[in-house]
Amino acid sequence: MIPPESGSENFDVDAFDAAVGVLAGAKRVLALTGAGVSTASGIPDFRGPQGRWTQDPEAERISTLSWYLGDEVVRRKAWQARADSVALKAQPNPGHAALVALERSGRLAGLVTQNTDGLHLVAGNSPELVHEVHGNQRRWRCEDCGVEGPMAEMIARVHAGDTDPRCPECGGITRATVILFEEALDQETMQASIELARACDVVLAIGTSLTVYPVAGLVPLAAECGAKVVIINAEPTPFDSIADAVVNDPIQDVLPRLVAATT
Numbered sequence: 001m002i003p004p005e006s007g008s009e010n011f012d013v014d015a016f017d018a019a020v021g022v023l024a025g026a027k028r029v030l031a032l033t034g035a036g037v038s039t040a041s042g043i044p045d046f047r048g049p050q051g052r053w054t055q056d057p058e059a060e061r062i063s064t065l066s067w068y069l070g071d072e073v074v075r076r077k078a079w080q081a082r083a084d085s086v087a088l089k090a091q092p093n094p095g096h097a098a099l100v101a102l103e104r105s106g107r108l109a110g111l112v113t114q115n116t117d118g119l120h121l122v123a124g125n126s127p128e129l130v131h132e133v134h135g136n137q138r139r140w141r142c143e144d145c146g147v148e149g150p151m152a153e154m155i156a157r158v159h160a161g162d163t164d165p166r167c168p169e170c171g172g173i174t175r176a177t178v179i180l181f182e183e184a185l186d187q188e189t190m191q192a193s194i195e196l197a198r199a200c201d202v203v204l205a206i207g208t209s210l211t212v213y214p215v216a217g218l219v220p221l222a223a224e225c226g227a228k229v230v231i232i233n234a235e236p237t238p239f240d241s242i243a244d245a246v247v248n249d250p251i252q253d254v255l256p257r258l259v260a261a262t263t
Contacts, residue, residue, distance in 0.1 A: 011249055016258070018245035022202060022228045023262040028109040030200035031099055032218060036207020036233055038117050040093040040252040042086050065182040069143065069173060076163045082176065083158040087116075087137060088151060092123035095206070098255040100124045105263040110196040114208060114215055116178045131189050131196075133215055135178035144172025151176060190214065197222040204230045207251050210237040232258075 023029070035043070061067045062078035082088070100123050102108045112131045113120055118138040120130050141148045147169045154174060157165040167174050179185055193215070197203065203222040210216040210231075219239045223229050229243040232251055240246045247254055 012247065015245060015247045016249070016254065019230045019232070019247050019254075019258055020261050022230050022244045023204070023258060026107055026202035026228075026262075028200045028202070029102060029107050030109055030196045030203045030218070030222060030227070031102070031111045032203060032205045032208060032215070033099075033111065033113045033115060033120070034206070034208025034210075034233075035115060037095045037113075037251055037255075038087075038090070038093070038115055038119055039207070040095060040250070041090040041117075041119060043090050043117055060181065063180050065180040068175065068180060072164055075173070078175075079154070079158050079164060082137070082151070083155050088155065090117060090119065092119045093252050095251045095255045096120060096123035096125075098259040101256075101263065102259050103129060105259075107263070109200050110192070112193045112196065112215065112218065114212065116176070131193050133179070133185055133189055133193065135176070135186075137176040137178050139177045140174050141177045142167035142170060142172045142174050145170040148177065185214070193218060194221065197227075198225045200227050202228045202230060204232070205237070205239075206232045206255065208233060208237070209235065210239050 059081075062074055062081060067074045068078060096119050099108065099111060099120065103125055108129060110129050110131060111120055111125055112133060114134055116132065116134050116137040118132070118136045121127060138151050139148055140151050140154045145167060147167060154165045165174055166172060197218040198221065200222055203219055205219055208216075210219060216238070219229060220242065223242050229239065230245045230247070231237055231240060231243045232247045232254055234248060234250075
């Protein structure tokens with residue numbers, strides 16, 4: 001098997017071949033993605049060595065519901081961070097495109113993502129297959145009346161000088177349609193994700209530390225139900241020991257070649 005052209009003398013050919021062997025026989029793949037799949041699009045991860053929360057622990061405050069709703073200064077910081085964020089300007093990378101190719105091959109049963117950048121949808125994965133567990137930052141919602149709209153509307157207001165843009169309908173506090181700390185996950189989304197884990201024959205975990213629950217629990221659940229496990233991540237994860245293949249090389253190099261070699 002020809003490995004990706006990673007340019008690394010330490011590329012693990014055996015790990016790549018093991019992943020090919022697992023994915024080649026799959027008919028119902030559950031892809032589980034984390035921040036690592038989007039780093040090649042210029043979006044920093046959260047918990048890696050250069051991650052947002054590693055570099056700036058105070059950044060967690062703008063992602064905590066009680067702080068966001070109760071402190072105007074925190075909201076202003078959050079809105080400025082969104083206005084300056086590369087995430088809304090980012091484009092899908094070859095890793096995202098590979099998952100679109102996997103879907104087109106007819107073997108992607110579902111895609112559960114912890115990311116809020118919306119890039120799987122931008123890349124072309126079908127909305128009915130994509131389960132955004134933590135929401136999507138490309139839209140805003142009023143906390144009071146529930147009206148929603150495209151995030152670009154609010155970012156334009158921030159750039160125009162509105163540091164804490166309020167709802168145009170009721171004047172309520174607005175926010176991105178993402179799950180904040182202290183909030184429960186959407187139960188329908190999680191239930192659909194659990195059902196996918198139970199029914200898949202391979203779970204492909206990509207760019208996730210597998211330390212954030214309940215999403216991380218989908219991997220052992222799938223394994224308990226008979227699925228094989230492939231993990232592609234730069235750093236070790238708690239579930240490497242139960243995986244059938246673990247690849248630590250760059251996602252944007254490995255994933256396209258892995259999908260191409262098995263479709």
